[in-house]
Amino acid sequence: MRKIAIVGSPNVGKSVIFNNLTGTYADVSNYPGTTVEVYRGKCKIGGEEFEVIDTPGMYSLLPISEEEKVGRSILLAESPCVILHVVDAKNLARMLMMTLQLLEAGMPVILVLNIFDEAEGLGIDIDLDKLAKELNIPAVKTVGTTGAGMDILRGKIEEHVKRFC
Amino acid sequence: MLKDFVKNIGYDDPLEIYLSKLEKLLGSEYGISKRAVSLLLLQEDEEIFELVKKNEGDKIGVISAIIREANSHYSNPLSYIISERRQGEASRITNSVMSVKEKGLFNFKETLSRLMMNPFIGGPILLAVMYYGLYKFVGNFGAGVLVDFIEKRIFDAHINPFMVDLVNRYLPYELLRDLLAGQYGIITLGARYAFAIILPIVATFFFAFAIIEDTGYLPRLAMLIDQLFKKIGLSGRAVIPLVLGLGCSTMATMVTRTLPTKRERIIATLLLSLAIPCSAQMGVILALLQNKPLGLLIWLGVIIGVFLFVGYLASKIMPGELPSFYMEIPPLRLPQLSNILRKTGSRLKWYLFEVLPLFIFASVLIWLGQITGVFGFLVKALEHPVRWIGLPAQSSVAFLFGFFRRDYGAAGLYDLKTAGLLSGNQLVVACVTLTLFLPCVAQLLMNIKERGIGVGIIMSTFILFFSFSVGYFVNLVLILSGINL
Numbered sequence: 001m002r003k004i005a006i007v008g009s010p011n012v013g014k015s016v017i018f019n020n021l022t023g024t025y026a027d028v029s030n031y032p033g034t035t036v037e038v039y040r041g042k043c044k045i046g047g048e049e050f051e052v053i054d055t056p057g058m059y060s061l062l063p064i065s066e067e068e069k070v071g072r073s074i075l076l077a078e079s080p081c082v083i084l085h086v087v088d089a090k091n092l093a094r095m096l097m098m099t100l101q102l103l104e105a106g107m108p109v110i111l112v113l114n115i116f117d118e119a120e121g122l123g124i125d126i127d128l129d130k131l132a133k134e135l136n137i138p139a140v141k142t143v144g145t146t147g148a149g150m151d152i153l154r155g156k157i158e159e160h161v162k163r164f165c
Numbered sequence: 166m167l168k169d170f171v172k173n174i175g176y177d178d179p180l181e182i183y184l185s186k187l188e189k190l191l192g193s194e195y196g197i198s199k200r201a202v203s204l205l206l207l208q209e210d211e212e213i214f215e216l217v218k219k220n221e222g223d224k225i226g227v228i229s230a231i232i233r234e235a236n237s238h239y240s241n242p243l244s245y246i247i248s249e250r251r252q253g254e255a256s257r258i259t260n261s262v263m264s265v266k267e268k269g270l271f272n273f274k275e276t277l278s279r280l281m282m283n284p285f286i287g288g289p290i291l292l293a294v295m296y297y298g299l300y301k302f303v304g305n306f307g308a309g310v311l312v313d314f315i316e317k318r319i320f321d322a323h324i325n326p327f328m329v330d331l332v333n334r335y336l337p338y339e340l341l342r343d344l345l346a347g348q349y350g351i352i353t354l355g356a357r358y359a360f361a362i363i364l365p366i367v368a369t370f371f372f373a374f375a376i377i378e379d380t381g382y383l384p385r386l387a388m389l390i391d392q393l394f395k396k397i398g399l400s401g402r403a404v405i406p407l408v409l410g411l412g413c414s415t416m417a418t419m420v421t422r423t424l425p426t427k428r429e430r431i432i433a434t435l436l437l438s439l440a441i442p443c444s445a446q447m448g449v450i451l452a453l454l455q456n457k458p459l460g461l462l463i464w465l466g467v468i469i470g471v472f473l474f475v476g477y478l479a480s481k482i483m484p485g486e487l488p489s490f491y492m493e494i495p496p497l498r499l500p501q502l503s504n505i506l507r508k509t510g511s512r513l514k515w516y517l518f519e520v521l522p523l524f525i526f527a528s529v530l531i532w533l534g535q536i537t538g539v540f541g542f543l544v545k546a547l548e549h550p551v552r553w554i555g556l557p558a559q560s561s562v563a564f565l566f567g568f569f570r571r572d573y574g575a576a577g578l579y580d581l582k583t584a585g586l587l588s589g590n591q592l593v594v595a596c597v598t599l600t601l602f603l604p605c606v607a608q609l610l611m612n613i614k615e616r617g618i619g620v621g622i623i624m625s626t627f628i629l630f631f632s633f634s635v636g637y638f639v640n641l642v643l644i645l646s647g648i649n650l
Contacts, residue, residue: 105201123266
């Protein structure tokens with residue numbers, strides 16, 4: 001079974017995206033570090049079944065704490081065919097540093113700009129097409145808690161798998 | 166496949182030269198691009214270095230030399246140089262794709278957030294959260310109203326008489342009758358403790374706690390307490406595992422993984438085992454000390470005192486770097502009812518799956534112990550330390566229960582109190598001792614799993630003696646000062 005790994009900084013809503021994709025429940029809270037272990041679930045996209053892996057938050061590929069190491073070792077050891085880099089759309093500049101690292105490492109990344117409702121509330125607008133072109137990867141806007149953008153994300157995953165896996 | 170995605174940002178010259186030298190030297194596959202491996206090597210990532218050493222054999226000498234040479238070229242650490250370059254690129258991209266419309270409105274969330282972290286106003290806010298969230302909702306409503314209703318109206322009035330009757334009628338063996346519906350029977354004691362006493366308390370606690378969690382209050386609490394925590398050698402980051410411990414110390418011990426240093430993890434684990442009462446236990450204690458506000462204050466004062474004292478001592482005994490504190494402060498959010506309910510439900514399920522087998526197991530064990538006489542022997546043996554701290558001999562049963570789970574022990578005390586066997590002073594002493602007392606079996610196992618068997622056993626032995634000693638002193642002080650609660 002092909003694998004989809006969800007990575008990103010703490011408290012950007014990785015587990016909400018995981019719950020949305022798999023329909024199972026991983027604990028979700030409003031503080032960093034709720035997920036300290038790896039959660040696995042299954043989801044079906046475009047008729048194919050995938051294993052979805054929710055990882056503890058990490059700030060970069062250079063880990064500081066124990067639980068950050070867990071995420072990296074999954075990327076290294078399990079070679080997922082899609083990596084969803086979930087970021088907080090409000091803090092794009094800081095979040096993109098890790099996207100760049102993932103791309104340097106040659107990872108098959110889809111960028112997920114989550115919590116987009118809060119970004120809009122702050123008056124932030126992001127040109128999605130331009131961002132996708134700049135990074136040369138697919139990018140999606142989502143609001144995990146309402147499920148907005150999840151269908152587009154599934155579509156991007158399907159497309160991505162057809163082209164590269 | 167990897168090649169499709171590699172996007173390189175260029176670094177400046179000497180760095181690029183060292184990078185390409187390293188890339189050429191790397192012969193095996195790492196699951197990530199060689200450029201990324203080389204970058205991690207230059208930033209002195211130990212795990213990657215070990216991996217490369219294993220895979221590249223003899224070449225590691227040359228590789229180390231290149232890393233050293235590259236580092237000597239720069240006055241700042243290479244991790245800093247590399248992050249700076251990435252940051253520059255990330256900002257460039259962000260500026261080209263993002264636009265912000267200024268919203269100059271008064272920001273209510275921002276103001277509330279600041280107040281929560283303000284040392285003068287944050288304190289009263291914390292007290293209000295504790296009073297209404299814990300004392301009123303969990304203590305009065307959960308441990309008072311709900312427990313009363315389920316225990317008296319459902320168990321005492323219907324289930325227990327029905328089961329006793331059923332068992333008497335259809336089970337001809339006295340021994341089996343005892344196992345199911347005797348004084349310590351699976352149904353009359355195990356199920357009653359689990360469903361009538363612990364469940365309503367834990368359910369109300371998990372519900373209140375889920376709301377607090379989802380608003381984003383905890384990281385602000387961490388900022389508020391950071392200064393105080395620094396004095397006992399912990400960073401504000403440790404607030405989250407410790408506050409989670411008020412829910413379930415076993416889960417919280419796992420969360421100590423988010424702490425950056427081993428030293429902090431050990432101190433936090435010790436404090437979780439010793440001085441942080443879990444939700445079930447706290448609920449029963451609130452119920453025990455109901456109508457005794459002074460008793461509750463003394464209990465709280467002693468526990469906080471022990472927390473600070475032991476934390477301070479531990480950080481003196483285990484010297485180490487003062488932790489630096491950096492934490493993401495998420496925005497304040499209105500919790501979603503669906504997530505609150507789902508989270509409460511999933512934790513309750515977890516809790517019941519964990520607790521019910523243990524309660525049943527305890528009933529079986531006690532039953533076996535009664536048949537063989539071991540139970541009586543242990544109760545007798547425990548009577549000495551229990552008397553020593555001024556409690557009636559009957560309470561040794563509750564402490565024996567406490568070995569299985571502290572909440573089980575606390576529920577035992579609750580039974581004694583209902584029977585009118587404990588005076589005010591004795592209640593306070595019993596609550597203090599049982600709060601500090603050995604963690605439940607599940608947490609003991611978690612301590613061993615996370616911190617290793619040596620640390621786990623030393624901690625438990627220390628806690629065993631320490632809890633009774635504190636109980637002894639509290640009793641002594643109460644007697645000497647002539648306080649009668």
